[in-house]
Amino acid sequence: MKAARLHGFKDIFHPETEKLRLVESKTKEVFERFGFSEIIIPILELSGVYSTGLGDTTDIVQKEMYAFETKGGEWVSMRPEGTAGVVRAFIEHSLYRKSPVTKLYYSGEMFRHEKPQEGRQRSFNQVGAELFGSSDPLADSEIIAMLWLAITELGLSDHVELELNSIGKPAERERYKEALIGFLSPKKDSLCENCQNRLGTNPLRILDCKTGTCREVTSEIPFSIRDYLSEQSSEHLDALASSLEGKSIPYRLNPRIVRGLDYYTDTVFEITTDKLGSQNAVAAGGRYDLLVERMGGPETPAVGFAIGLERILLLLEKTGTRRNSPGKKQLVCIIHIGDEAREEAAKIADDLRRKGIRVETEYENKSLKSQMRKANRTGAAYSVIIGEDELRKKVFSLRNMRTGEEKTFPLKTLADLRGHGDFRKLL
RNA sequence: GUGGGUGUAGCUCAGCCCGGUUAGAGCACUUGGUUGUGGCCCAAGAGGUCGCCGGUUCAAAUCCGGUCAUCCACCCCA
Numbered sequence: 001m002k003a004a005r006l007h008g009f010k011d012i013f014h015p016e017t018e019k020l021r022l023v024e025s026k027t028k029e030v031f032e033r034f035g036f037s038e039i040i041i042p043i044l045e046l047s048g049v050y051s052t053g054l055g056d057t058t059d060i061v062q063k064e065m066y067a068f069e070t071k072g073g074e075w076v077s078m079r080p081e082g083t084a085g086v087v088r089a090f091i092e093h094s095l096y097r098k099s100p101v102t103k104l105y106y107s108g109e110m111f112r113h114e115k116p117q118e119g120r121q122r123s124f125n126q127v128g129a130e131l132f133g134s135s136d137p138l139a140d141s142e143i144i145a146m147l148w149l150a151i152t153e154l155g156l157s158d159h160v161e162l163e164l165n166s167i168g169k170p171a172e173r174e175r176y177k178e179a180l181i182g183f184l185s186p187k188k189d190s191l192c193e194n195c196q197n198r199l200g201t202n203p204l205r206i207l208d209c210k211t212g213t214c215r216e217v218t219s220e221i222p223f224s225i226r227d228y229l230s231e232q233s234s235e236h237l238d239a240l241a242s243s244l245e246g247k248s249i250p251y252r253l254n255p256r257i258v259r260g261l262d263y264y265t266d267t268v269f270e271i272t273t274d275k276l277g278s279q280n281a282v283a284a285g286g287r288y289d290l291l292v293e294r295m296g297g298p299e300t301p302a303v304g305f306a307i308g309l310e311r312i313l314l315l316l317e318k319t320g321t322r323r324n325s326p327g328k329k330q331l332v333c334i335i336h337i338g339d340e341a342r343e344e345a346a347k348i349a350d351d352l353r354r355k356g357i358r359v360e361t362e363y364e365n366k367s368l369k370s371q372m373r374k375a376n377r378t379g380a381a382y383s384v385i386i387g388e389d390e391l392r393k394k395v396f397s398l399r400n401m402r403t404g405e406e407k408t409f410p411l412k413t414l415a416d417l418r419g420h421g422d423f424r425k426l427l
Numbered sequence: 428g429u430g431g432g433u434g435u436a437g438c439u440c441a442g443c444c445c446g447g448u449u450a451g452a453g454c455a456c457u458u459g460g461u462u463g464u465g466g467c468c469c470a471a472g473a474g475g476u477c478g479c480c481g482g483u484u485c486a487a488a489u490c491c492g493g494u495c496a497u498c499c500a501c502c503c504c505a
Contacts, residue, residue: 007496059503063428081505110505115428117499126505194502205503261504270505281505308505337463368463376465387463401465 008114008122016313020125023154023312024107027127030150034142036103036129041085043109047075053084053295055262064112078111082128083263083288083304084295090132091297101133107309119279119311128285128306132292135301137239140267140287141247143303144240147283148249151271154312155321160273160282162250165257166237166266167204168229170290176228177203180221187217207256224255233266240267259284263291267303275318282315283307330382330420333375334361337368337387345386348414357420375401382423384414400427 005011012020028038051061066078079085086104089095095102107127116122129146131139144162151157167173180203188196195206195214207218226234244251251269259268268286276282285305292300315321332352336345342365349359360378362371368387375383385397385406396414399406407427417423 004496064503112504114503115501116497117501120504124505128505259504278500278502279504284505306505311505335464367458369465370458372463372465374465380465383465385464389463397464399464404465406464 006122008116010121010123019313019316020309023309023316024125024127026154027150027307028105028107030153031105031129031146033149034103034146036105036131036146039086039089039104039106040108041079041082041089041106043079043111044076045079045085045088047077049084049088049295050077050080053087053263053291054081058262060112060261064114066111066113079108080112081110081261082106082108082126082306083130083261083291086128086130086304087291087295087297087302090130090300091292091295096133096292096298096300099133101131103129103131105129117279119276119308119314121310125309126306127309128304130302130304132300132302134303135287135289137236137267138243139301140236140240140303141243143285143305144244144251144269145247145249147271147285147305147307150307151283154316156282156312156315156319159275159315159319159321160271161252162269163254163257163272164237164241164244164251164267164269165225165254166229166233167225167257167259167264167268167286168233169265172228172230172233173204173225176225179223179228180204180206183221183223184217190214190217204258208258218256226255236266259286263288263294265289269305271307273315276311276314279311281308282311329356329358330423331378331380332357332359332382332384332420332423333371333378333380334359334384334386335368335371335375336362336385338391339365341386341388341391344391345384348384348386351415352417355417355419357417357423382427398423398427 047065047067050065054061056062060080065080067075068077069075086106090102090104105128108125109123110126111123113122114120129143131143144164148157148162151160168176181199184191184199184203184206188199190213191199191206192209192214195209198205198209206214209215209218226237229237241251241253257268257270264286266287266289269284270281271283272280273282274280283305285303287301287303289301292298292302334345334349334352336342342362345361349361352359360375360380362374366374368385372383380401383399383401385399390396390408390411394411395408396411397406397408405427409426413426
């Protein structure tokens with residue numbers, strides 16, 4: 001067997017791991033400020049959770065799920081997104097009985113069997129939030145404000161755009177779809193091949209097409225979704241928009257925004273960027289007032305979103321946005337010469353680590369020169385040098401790697417140290 | 428599922444068009460440059476089934492076919 005990972009999956013190493021965790025913890029910290037608390041849900045669910053949740057005609061369910069039959073004969077799927085699982089948990093644990101509003105966030109790996117390309121892997125990380133129990137536009141507004149704050153604190157607000165739309169309720173959407181079909185069918189020949197198919201399957205998607213001729217055709221459509229929204233949906237959107245204005249959150253109404261999942265109603269939004277090629281959404285979400293009921297719970301309005309962590313990372317990279325990471329603790333290298341000193345170094349290293357100091361030491365007998373090189377390379381702030389001479393006199397040499405200054409102290413000085421800061425006092 | 432690009436050292440790549448001695452560079456790694464002192468410099472060393480299989484040829488990293496992998500784009504989505 002050859003050691004090889006699955007196509008579309010990635011191993012992530014330092015320092016990317018740190019960057020990923022940093023973005024993750026930053027967003028979580030923002031969510032906490034809004035009163036959200038974390039939920040951890042399984043990566044594996046019964047396939048039905050996703051097929052009824054997301055809609056079994058969606059691309060994700062139809063061709064992108066990692067689904068298989070267990071030994072117990074159940075059909076299960078690895079989660080392709082987070083919302084359906086959170087809703088399942090919300091219903092299963094009757095969270096709607098515990099308080100009128102429930103605010104949850106989650107993070108973790110999602111799996112979709114798509115063809116990989118830039119900004120799109122088969123496994124990727126999302127951080128998402130869901131708010132259950134309010135249909136008020138202020139709930140939408142708060143969810144968006146939370147997302148926008150997270151984006152802002154990541155330093156990305158100048159590089160992205162918040163796009164907003166309403167896709168109304170299913171009945172309104174149906175009428176709009178029919179109108180679209182009615183308008184586009186006569187012009188079918190000027191649409192690209194894909195869009196000709198979409199006329200039958202998902203006409204809303206045609207609005208999203210990037211093909212030049214399709215754009216021309218769709219730009220002539222004399223009506224938009226807004227003309228088909230009920231008064232209620234329309235007012236909801238207006239109220240949301242004015243609330244965002246009140247919070248000085250910049251948004252752009254884009255009547256062409258469409259979502260790939262069936263569960264959305266009314267509000268939909270995306271955080272988009274022009275810097276990631278065609279994978280232009282770094283976060284997206286919307287309202288899904290019908291989903292809880294559809295999955296067997298009581299009628300419960302809800303709104304939420306998910307952020308694609310890898311795309312955020314790509315965007316941070318491309319825009320050169322530096323996040324000040326907490327940084328690692330300063331490193332101390334313990335350098336030894338001779339077997340006795342080597343044993344002593346191991347003991348000292350252990351002792352210092354118990355005090356919270358970050359320590360490296362060589363396992364084998366290597367030359368002083370090579371150990372110094374390694375200390376330099378790994379960015380050590382200090383080197384503790386213990387050779388035969390030092391051991392005999394029960395002392396050690398401490399070298400400040402930045403200044404090159406070096407002094408000798410009794411060995412017991414190390415035992416008395418209380419933390420890394422104490423090194424600075426010595427040298 | 429459809430189209431295009433690329434597979435040579437741990438990493439980034441040169442060599443391929445115009446087949447021909449032991450397949451190269453930079454970075455990284457190891458060891459040295461008088462006995463125990465890093466960064467710079469210098470030297471030496473280690474490291475490669477040239478993705479894989481087949482064909483053409485006296486001879487293939489190089490030409491041809493297939494295959495696999497990977498990247499990009501479409502599609503879809505975060």
